[in-house]
Amino acid sequence: MVVGELTENADLVIVGGGPGGYVAAIRAAELGREVLLVERGDIGGVCLNVGCIPSKAIITVADQLYRIRHAGSLGLLAGDVEVSIQGVKAFKQQVVNRLTGGVRQLLKVHGVTVKKAEAYFLGSGLLRVVSEYETEKVAFKQAIVATGSHARLLPGIPLDGQVVIDSTALLDFERIPDHLVVVGGGYIGLELGTAFRKFGSRVTVVEATASLLPGTDPRLVRVLTRRLAELDIAVHLNTQVAHFEVHDQEAVLTLSNGRGTLTADQVLLSVGRQPNTENLNLGAAGITPDDNGRIPVDERLRTHNPSIAAIGDIVPGPLLAHKASYQGKIAAESLSGLPSAADAVVIPAVIFTDPEIAVAGLSEEAAQAAGYKTVVGRFPFAANGRALTLDQSLGEAVVVADEPTGLLLGLGIVGPEASNVIAEGGLALEMGATLEDLAMTIHAHPTLPETLMEAAEAALGRPIHIAPKRGVGRERS
Numbered sequence: 447m448v449v450g451e452l453t454e455n456a457d458l459v460i461v462g463g464g465p466g467g468y469v470a471a472i473r474a475a476e477l478g479r480e481v482l483l484v485e486r487g488d489i490g491g492v493c494l495n496v497g498c499i500p501s502k503a504i505i506t507v508a509d510q511l512y513r514i515r516h517a518g519s520l521g522l523l524a525g526d527v528e529v530s531i532q533g534v535k536a537f538k539q540q541v542v543n544r545l546t547g548g549v550r551q552l553l554k555v556h557g558v559t560v561k562k563a564e565a566y567f568l569g570s571g572l573l574r575v576v577s578e579y580e581t582e583k584v585a586f587k588q589a590i591v592a593t594g595s596h597a598r599l600l601p602g603i604p605l606d607g608q609v610v611i612d613s614t615a616l617l618d619f620e621r622i623p624d625h626l627v628v629v630g631g632g633y634i635g636l637e638l639g640t641a642f643r644k645f646g647s648r649v650t651v652v653e654a655t656a657s658l659l660p661g662t663d664p665r666l667v668r669v670l671t672r673r674l675a676e677l678d679i680a681v682h683l684n685t686q687v688a689h690f691e692v693h694d695q696e697a698v699l700t701l702s703n704g705r706g707t708l709t710a711d712q713v714l715l716s717v718g719r720q721p722n723t724e725n726l727n728l729g730a731a732g733i734t735p736d737d738n739g740r741i742p743v744d745e746r747l748r749t750h751n752p753s754i755a756a757i758g759d760i761v762p763g764p765l766l767a768h769k770a771s772y773q774g775k776i777a778a779e780s781l782s783g784l785p786s787a788a789d790a791v792v793i794p795a796v797i798f799t800d801p802e803i804a805v806a807g808l809s810e811e812a813a814q815a816a817g818y819k820t821v822v823g824r825f826p827f828a829a830n831g832r833a834l835t836l837d838q839s840l841g842e843a844v845v846v847a848d849e850p851t852g853l854l855l856g857l858g859i860v861g862p863e864a865s866n867v868i869a870e871g872g873l874a875l876e877m878g879a880t881l882e883d884l885a886m887t888i889h890a891h892p893t894l895p896e897t898l899m900e901a902a903e904a905a906l907g908r909p910i911h912i913a914p915k916r917g918v919g920r921e922r923s
Contacts, residue, residue, distance in 0.1 A: 452582040456482045458781065459573060459586040461565045461726070464491020466758035466770030467592035468549050474590075474778035475556035482584065483553065484575055486564045490546040491594050493767040496614040499545060501637060503538040504617060505798050508641035520837060529645060531620065538617070567731040570751055588753045588781045591741065592774065593722040595759035600629065600717050603690045609697050610713045613638060623647050623712040627699060629687060631658040633797045635716030636670075640800050643679050650680040650708060652687060652701065659797065663809040666860040669841050670799055677800070721760040736762075745787040746780040747773055755781055769793050792856075792875045796865040801841045804868035807856030807875045810846050821849040823881070823905025827861040829912055830900075831892035838862035843897035845871075845884065845905055852880040852906075857898065867895050881905050 458474050460467045463485030471483045488495045514524050553560055563577035565584075573584045597612045599605065607615055613634050622645045628635040631653030643649040651658070651674075658674075658681065659667050674681060682705060689700035699708045721739040728735060732751045735741050741749055741756040748755050755777035758770030772790060779786035794806040813820045826842045827833040841861025847854050857871035874884055884902035889895055903909050 454584045456584050456586045459589045462592035463489045464594045465493050465767040466774040469771040470590050470774030470778045471558045472556050473775045475558050477782040481558045483558050483560045484563050484565045489550050494546050498767055500538045500542055500617045503541045505641045507534050508644040512644040566727040570731050590777050591756040592758050595719040595721050598718045598720050609692050616714055625710040626712050627710040628714045630716035637798050643677050652682045652685050654686050656684055663858050666803050666858050669860045723760050747777040794868050794872045801861045802864035804859045804864035806868055806871045813846050813855045819849045821847050821905050823901040825897045825900040830897050832894050833862055843901045845901045847881045854879050863894050870895050
């Protein structure tokens with residue numbers, strides 16, 4: 447036993463205070479549980495502090511800057527627009543502080559005890575909690591593990607925080623790099639790469655696979671790829687970094703397949719994320735992660751140890767904050783005796799590139815692989831009145847349905863405010879809607895969600911605002 451170590455009894459312990467953990471804590475407290483929330487960093491986790499929220503604030507500023515500089519077609523002639531880096535960072539931090547402060551207040555109102563500390567298992571019902579000032583044992587009745595994930599490193603390209611950085615460091619930028627090389631063509635790299643291109647950096651993306659955004663509907667990705675070219679963002683596909691070195695604060699990257707050499711003053715490593723499970727001593731609690739470090743759970747989000755649940759990035763499925771929050775509520779309820787289970791029909795995914803991409807449910811390819819006979823409807827934003835008034839008409843809305851029944855199977859959007867429009871699609875899928883339901887729902891005009899209604903009409907073979915021709919409108923498989 448550690449000298450001076452204390453022992454505390456707890457009803458429900460939640461390890462991790464991100465979008466999964468803090469939501470689980472609030473829901474459990476609402477159900478009358480006494481909750482101890484242990485978080486080693488800041489409440490809100492990666493998402494609120496150094497991920498989802500600050501990145502969207504930076505993207506918003508970059509988009510505004512770009513639109514001001516290209517507003518001539520709208521009749522707005524702006525002079526030189528300067529970027530105050532400290533002003534941008536102040537705006538970003540203001541947003542972060544408001545949200546994290548709100549979460550801390552909610553935890554307080556609900557009577558949740560919060561400890562800034564690290565925790566690891568000593569047994570099936572025992573944790574060691576280590577803070578800056580003390581170490582103690584916590585004997586718990588039940589626990590929820592919600593420790594999130596961290597950026598994956600790439601052998602041969604070590605992070606140094608100056609030349610080679612991760613997304614956290616880039617969001618805390620002190621200067622706009624002259625040339626930013628993004629290693630990894632996933633959503634984080636493309637979102638931030640696009641933002642810094644709009645700030646004025648030259649941007650090059652190096653992706654090891656044959657496509658940007660691997661796993662995303664290729665037709666949606668093609669629209670984005672064309673836009674990246676318009677923004678003069680260079681993209682190297684099927685390319686790896688064969689050799690890397692830093693000379694005088696400048697990175698030199700030798701590309702594979704004889705594709706030459708790149709020099710850059712900053713390199714963003716963005717090659718995915720991996721779960722934070724390696725330091726939890728899970729074996730002591732009777733829990734064995736899979737080969738990817740994920741924790742297997744049942745439909746009630748319980749692990750092999752029935753008194754311990756796991757949620758978010760550390761369990762199978764997409765690494766998304768809204769997935770973690772949903773699972774946090776389910777885990778808190780199931781451990782509190784309610785018959786709750788994770789039975790969501792769909793988990794939408796959004797990508798804040800230019801244009802945005804959002805998907806929910808099955809793509810046409812995935813639906814056909816699952817054995818469906820599909821019908822697909824497409825509607826271009828170029829034929830949508832609201833998109834034209836926003837001067838953002840690139841992209842399309844896509845609906846995929848089962849042809850015999852009309853049951854909606856999936857939706858995909860590449861275009862303006864796709865991240866907002868997809869919510870209707872998620873609701874439609876969750877409620878088992880059909881093409882007819884979507885087509886016959888009156889949509890306000892002029893709005894961007896009208897594209898979903900029009901795509902459904904196209905799939906039904908009765909489009910109004912587009913001609914029914916090959917490549918636009920209805921497609922059968």
